[in-house]
Amino acid sequence: MADIPDDLLALLRAVDTPTVCNAIEVAQGQRGFNRFTRGTMQHSKPGDPPIVGRARTAKIAGLAPPQEAPDVIRARRMEYFRSMAEGDGPTCAVVEDVDYPNCIAGWWGEVHVAVHKGLGLAGAVTNGVMRDLDVIDAGFPVLAGSVGVSHGFVHVREIGTQVSLMGMQVEQGELVHADRHGALVVPEAVIPSLKAAIETVMASEAIVLEPAREDGFDIDKLAEAWAKFEAART
Template sequence: MADLTDILALLRSVDTPTVCNAIEVIDGKRGFDAFTRGTPLSSDLKGVMVGRARTARISAAAPPFEPAATIRARRMDYYRHMADGAGPRVAVVEDIDPHPVGAYWGELNTTVHKGFGLSGALTNGVMRDLCDLAPGFPVVAGHIGPSHAFVHVVEVAGPVTVFGLTVRPDDWVHADRHGALVIPETHLAELPAAIAKMQRTEAIVMEAARAPGFDFQSFEASWTAFENART
């Protein structure tokens, strides 16, 4: 069985669709549905984030109604939660506004979260400072905007829903420009073998398609071999 360090290194080297397919290889069927819906925006087209979720909810459309001291204390609870824990982590932050307007993710927050050791942020909310975000800290977001508006933290370390995907604290998250998914922890150890098998079987068809003289007959033969190999 692969070491967790090796598994995480592999997961950082592949895209999210690959992990989705590999989970179905492990399950032996289609039907895995713990993934995002819709089309997110990505600050880094090559950026991949993998880690255990650190979760929160924010709001920015209106000023907070709670006392300033309560807001400040919750903000520190938020950063404490983000900084807590060993190993790779991903910030998953749900913006609860019906139409998110306030950018929580910019130069300052990406720099702080990267400093805490997080590998990226997933949010249905807003990002800004696109040319100044912390290098190597991808943000997958729902919107781009210029202002932080009245952004404030309203809840820390509870279940959140982003792009239709429910994420709980410590869930394993994989995300990139395509969206995100939650990896069942029971599947982690099997992912390297599943990814390798998927890549081998897909290569049967792709190598045939790239070869000179590819036609329907060679496609049919390669597809038959592909289906036999993946079962």
């Protein structure tokens, strides 16, 4: 997998996920990019910088008790933590709750946020449940399918496999960008051109935004600006 240049990483941490989504289409030269989450998700700290990292994947469940022996479940959880601690940075947790849409297990609460942050991950994306919103550590955003109160019978099912959450499939190691709007997977092929594509998106939007925010803006100025905007965008 391609290295993420420092200047691109800094830019990805400064822009929102819709901008990255638009920029991927610019880099690809066409519309139709679709590797993103669907529906409205819940964010632990709206307004926090985006989650940017290569996915460390896992699957959990918690609606019903596990069927395996307790020592197997305990050992797998530690293997999960070892997997989360590995990988070239930056990394983020991408965890599928296989009980969706009936998830009850608050995997992402005060303890697990502190542990994953301490292991060096940048944040978490899940279709499952988060809780303890008033006391979780700052600096580790969680984008979740819901907010709840219980941990249920939560246990790890799989580690490092492909996950599917909110309509988005993610492989271990793929680059993820996420904020309060949702999450997406950045295709490896666009990484070398993504910085320029983001800058192109921002410049093309400024064609309309700048005059729209000036005094004296009217329909004639809009028509002039919009024609330039249409010519510049993908």
